[in-house]
Amino acid sequence: MTTTASTTAEHNKLPYVAVTMGDGAGVGPEVVVAAVLDPQSNAECRPVVIGDALRLRQAADVLGIEADIQSIENVEDAVFTPGRVNVIDLALLPEDLPWGQLSSVAGHGAYEYIRVAGELAMAGKVQAICTAPLNKEALHSAGHIYPGHTELLAHLTGTEEVSMMLSTPKIRVIHVTTHIGLVDAVRKINPDLVERTIRRGHEALVRAGIPNPKIGVCAINPHAGENGLFGQGEEGEKIEPGVKAAQAAGINAVGPLPADTLFFLAGRGDYDLVVAMYHDQGHGPVKVLGIEAGVNITVGLPVIRTSVDHGTAFDIAGKAIADPRSMVEALHQAAEMATRPAPVG
Known part of the structure; x- marks a missing residue:
């Protein structure tokens, strides 16, 4: 009884x-x-x-x-x-x-x-x-x-502002932009938005019981721009300052990193969270790695x-x-x- x-x-x-x-x-x-x-x-x-x-x-x-x-x-x-x-x-x-x-x-x-x-x-x-x-x-x-x-x-x-996080048994991804065209996404990305997205992801993982999550931040261009070889300097202008601001707040964030390499590393467990810059950059790997048990979390x-x-x-x-x-x-x-x-x- x-x-x-x-x-x-x-x-x-x-x-x-x-x-x-x-x-x-x-x-x-x-x-x-x-x-x-x-x-x-x-x-x-x-x-x-x-x-x-x-x-x-x-x-x-x-x-x-x-x-x-x-x-x-x-x-x-x-x-x-x-x-x-x-x-x-x-x-x-x-x-x-x-x-x-x-x-x-x-x-x-x-x-x-x-x-x-x-x-x-x-x-x-x-x-x-x-x-x-x-x-x-x-x-x-x-x-x-x-x-x-x-x-x-x-x-x-x-x-006013939320982020989409996708979570599977192998990988978690949060998106800086989601349901807009690729050209519009690149235009919308800026350091403040990148920082806010990193913060929202960090807070969500802490809430889920990961006290100091390691966060990898994707670049926009192939090879993270490779020192200006690809793109128009978007990594240095739009992403890097946001990552540094998150780091200054005590968040364990790294980037911008080449997206293809980052997703490989995250898939083997090196990162707790990947910050994707646009919809398909994040959704594609997630759906390959585990859509059957995937979860969409609205953060913010x-x-x-x-x-x-x-x-x-x-x-x-x-x-x-x-x-x-x-x-x-x-x-x-x-x-x-x-x-x-x-x-x-």
């Missing part, structure tokens, strides 16, 4: 994580059900799904698993027992919503799940948000014009947010073949970061 009471008391100390269902026509409902029922997830956090209970039941049927999917009104109403999925049911999707087809109704639902999760986090009802994938075209067709989750959450929380928000590092996968939605490992890992990292206080200063 004492053991049970003690176990319950310990479980009640775990962080609440709002798990958004993503686009209901994609693989989100399937990976959410699988991840929320995973024993590791329930040992590390108290997941509460924001979505549609009906769609989650359909996903459980697709997967052929027994799931006690229960609608609740408030986070504090959640009851955590084996096989149970607690869901704040927004009931936005029709019963006959097709799997794997673009839908503005599903796009609007994905927006609403994020909106509610953001409100819960800002109110302190949950300690982190973990998001299943949405479809940008569906989101836009519903009238919500955002490039993706990162920008949407920044808007909903009133945050007033709340913790993690996500799978894959899309809605319409081609396999509703077929019980979506891999839930990335969602399980996203929940793991949300719990890990939510249980640590933010660094001071």
Whole structure:
């Protein structure tokens, strides 16, 4: 009896994580059900799904698993027992919503799940948000014009600047720029932005339990410009001063370094974090090295947010073949970061 009471008391100390269902026509409902029922997830956090209970039941049927999917009104109403999925049911999707087809109704639902999760986090009802994938075209067709989750959450929380971090078992990457063209990215990069990105990455890793992370900073040009041979001196003008400013603040940052070499070194464990200058510079190596268990972390928000590092996968939605490992890992990292206080200063 004492053991049970003690176990319950310990479980009640775990962080609440709002798990958004993503686009209901994609693989989100399937990976959410699988991840929320995973024993590791329930040992590390108290997941509460924001979505549609009906769609989650359909996903459980697709997967052929027994799931006690229960609608609740408030986070504090959640009851955590084996096989149970607690869901704040927004009931936005029709019963006959097709799997794997673009839908503005599903796009609007994905927006609403994020909106509610953001409100819960800002109110302190949950300690982190973990998001299943949405479809940008569906989101836009519903009238919500955002490039993706990162920008949407920044808007909903009133945050001016955030960074995207990708984390896999082999490598972590944070981006100075993301969803803009390459020419625009080079134009946007400047020493202050580089420094702020390094700082955000450093703080996130300290929060995750790495006290003095070693950070490698990518160059823009091949061979880091090779003393002016390649490019227009972008490394010395745009990157190096930002790295030096971070070093002056006590951050263990090195660079700018040739990106190809840096990713090789980081992949074998020499660096805890790589700072990529633009979207594909960081995303390409990450997807080669471990997209199956990859996690997308939005750094700089007033709340913790993690996500799978894959899309809605319409081609396999509703077929019980979506891999839930990335969602399980996203929940793991949300719990890990939510249980640590933010660094001071």
